[in-house]
Structure formats: C-alpha cells, structure tokens
Amino acid sequence: MFLSVFDMFKVGIGPSSSHTMGPMVAAGMFLDLLRASPFEAAGLKARLHGSLAFTGVGHATDRATLLGLAGFSPETYDAAKAEATLEAMKRNKEVSPDGLGTLHLDPASDIVFDFGPSLPGHTNGMILMATDAQGDVILQQTYYSIGGGFVVTAEDMASGVSTGDMDPYP
Known part of the structure; x- marks a missing residue:
C-alpha cells in the first residue's frame, strides 16, 4: 500500500490519534461491515481493551467510538x-x-x-458488536488502532499486515 505525507500528517480530532481517530475509523469500518451483512441489527456495543480502556475517558476514546458508531468520521x-x-x-x-x-x-x-489483559494483536484493541432484538451478538469484529489513525482488523494482523506494510520505502 502506498503511504503519502498526507496520510501521515492529518488534521483530526484529538488528543491522541490512536485513541480518537483510530476508534472512530474502526467504528466506521464496522458500520460498513454491518451494511454488507445479511443480518438485521437492533443494537451496537463496544469493548475497549488495553490502552484504549485504561486511558479511554481521558483521551476521549469512548466519545470517538460513540460518534463513529453514529456515522461520524475524522475527515x-x-x-x-x-x-x-x-x-x-x-x-x-x-x-x-x-x-x-x-x-x-x-x-x-x-x-x-x-481492564483485563490486552487483546493479543496490539495494546490498542477494541471489539465492536451488533446485536439482534434479543441482545444476542450477530456480528463482531476486532480492530486495532495501530497509530496515526490507522486501523487494522484482527484478520489483517494475523495475516501480517502492519504499519510496515504501509511504508513504500522499506
């Protein structure tokens, strides 16, 4: 993947791109996943892990996640x-x-x-879920906010996608 200077230097919400832009982007990705799903959701939930949990309120991670799930984007x-x-x-x-x-x-x-152990892929992990009318989870995805507003899924992480894959000049 090509990474330009405009990808690295962004205007966005703060105070930390990993704790605000990343979770908001992840929530937007989850909404896209849900739109493509055959399931009809009745509710949304999020679990913030690791650093996203421990500094979440102070860094506005909860607000960014809620706004992302409402359809907001950093741009x-x-x-x-x-x-x-x-x-x-x-x-x-x-x-x-x-x-x-x-x-x-x-x-x-x-x-x-x-506040338990971090998710295995990264210290900035979150699990987003869609629920049915009874509150049962019908769709779930794990996301990692890997810095600078960049987000990868657990599947991306397992297949070796990382920030190094975004560097056009290794």
Whole structure:
C-alpha cells in the first residue's frame, strides 16, 4: 500500500490519534461491515481493551467510538453536531447511522472498558458488536488502532499486515 505525507500528517480530532481517530475509523469500518451483512441489527456495543480502556475517558476514546458508531468520521468531523449527537444519544439511547436505521446504543452500558489483559494483536484493541432484538451478538469484529489513525482488523494482523506494510520505502 502506498503511504503519502498526507496520510501521515492529518488534521483530526484529538488528543491522541490512536485513541480518537483510530476508534472512530474502526467504528466506521464496522458500520460498513454491518451494511454488507445479511443480518438485521437492533443494537451496537463496544469493548475497549488495553490502552484504549485504561486511558479511554481521558483521551476521549469512548466519545470517538460513540460518534463513529453514529456515522461520524475524522475527515468530516463537526464539533457542534458531535456534541448534539452525544447529548441525544445519552437521552434516547440510540443512533441512526446512514443505511442502518435506528439502533439501540446506551453510552452508559454499551461501551465497556475492559481492564483485563490486552487483546493479543496490539495494546490498542477494541471489539465492536451488533446485536439482534434479543441482545444476542450477530456480528463482531476486532480492530486495532495501530497509530496515526490507522486501523487494522484482527484478520489483517494475523495475516501480517502492519504499519510496515504501509511504508513504500522499506
């Protein structure tokens, strides 16, 4: 994969690209996966692991994840709209990402900070899940925020994709 200077130096939400941009990008990837899925989701959940859990609130990882699951992306981030969306999400306990309808998402209980061991692929790991009407998980994907807003899945990591694969000049 070719990596340009515009990929390395980005304007985005902070304070840490690994803790905000990465989780927001991962959530967007998960929404795309869900749109392509044959399953009909009724809700969304996230488990933040390792560094994403331990510094998650201080680095706004929970907010970035919630906003990503609501359809926000770092490239088109609108701060005023984000605040309004987070307030509505707390009040209504739902999100309506494009193409998926209204999905249950309670910020207080559906974003879990897992302070146990880190996931095996990277210290910045997260598991995103879609649930059916009964709350059973119907789709799940593990993502790793590997720095600079870059994200890989557990499958990518297992197959050897890493930041080194993004360097055109090894």
